[in-house]
Amino acid sequence: MPVETRSATHAPSGSFSGTPSGPRRQRRMKKSENEDTKVKMEPEVGEKREAPEAEEVEAKRPKTEEVDTNKYPFTPGVTERGHIYFFYRPKVQREEVHSMDDVSKLHVLLIPSSSGSFSVQGESEQSKDVSGADADEMNLVAQGADAAPASESTTKDKKHFRLIIVGKKKLPDPEREKHAPIWATVIFVGDNLHDLEDKLGERTYETKTRGTRHTPPVRLAGRGVYAIVNSQGNVPSRNATHLGYHLSHPTEMGDVQKALGIHIASSFVIQVKNPKAEAPASQRVGLPKSRRAIYSEDIMKHVFGRGEKGRSSIGLRFTNCNSIELLDHQGAELLLIPARTGTEGNDQSLGNGRGEALEEVSRCESGERVEQIFKELAFHKDRFPAGASQRGVGLMRSI
Secondary structure, three states: OHHHHOOHHHOOHHHOOOOOOHHHHHHHHHHHHHHHOOOOOOOOOOOOOOOOOHHHHHHHHHHHHHHHOOOOOOOOEEEEEEEEEEEEEEOOOOOOOOOHHHEEEEEEEEEEOOOOEOOOOOOOOOOOOOOHHHHHHHHHHHHOHHHOEOOOOOOOOEEEEEEEEEHHHOOOOOOOOOOOOEEEEEEEEEEEHHHHHHHHOOEEEEEOOOEEEEEOOOEEEEEEEEEEEEEOOOOHHHOEEEEEEEEEEOOOOOHHHHHHOOOOEEEEEEEEEOOOOOOOOOOOOOOOHHHOOOOOHHHHHHOOOOOOOOOOOOOOOEEEOOOHHHHOOOOOEEEEEEEEEHHHHHHHHHOOOHHHHHHHHHHHHOOOOHHHHHHHOOOOHHHOOOEOHHHOOOOOEOO
């Protein structure tokens, strides 16, 4: 009996036979049973791993839900297509424009295509009974069809538009000013073309010191098609938003187009400025706070990255145009960074044959008369002269 109550550490050497005694064995068995009731930490070799508990899956869900709440992810591809127009306005009291010294402003007008896409044969579906050069041409357009807008209606006066004013009164030249970005500002956003007509028309006003002053209406300097495309880089910092255009009017560049930096075909990188970011003291650029765009909290958080770890409290100073919604705010400040010129340049910037597609659309629309252009804008042509026009040699002529 005394031997049975001893612990194993005090058992005499001769009493150990390799098999524990009854009570000791029972205690060990009970201990093993208790251990078996505990959660098994690691499976032994050959055992199947158990699926994670439901609680573990629930713990991981918030991350997925947080990603899903981002309404403005950077999505590669065409974000918008439409028609583009270039206007310049002469300075006050200047009815004739001889040089850039007589120009006050350069405007870029974007009218997005509401629906539909361009078709070589003017139908929603291409004919199957084509071959040779015609088939090649149609395949070319089909390849970049997501960038080709439908023809503009000449009977509607309700169209969405954005009017942009370009700094320095000219576009940067991708061939000579590769690293010279230009500031631009969205100054008017609307859906009624008659409001736009009034905005671009002539104005007469009174001043205390100079009396009656007259601002001439804008002159049309170019018209064409455009596409805005998000291009994804190998890392997020290399993502970019490109705007590429191809002119249908005029088909040959004149003095006015050259002076304003307008090419037959060209592309730019678009970056949008954070309205909370201030320009360096050495730079006198940008709008005052009261005139800057007011973006939603979602845009400030998900596009500019406000509040993200490792960034300043306001987020990025400039960002890509993740969503076209960023351009639909009056006071949106933009950087236009010259990229490339020509159809091949647009192909590189926009990708997937979109440069060729824009060229084909502009070629098909180049036969339209100037009167039809004003009709698609719902403008009265008489309010907008064709330039300093027929009144002398050396004048800057519009279309």
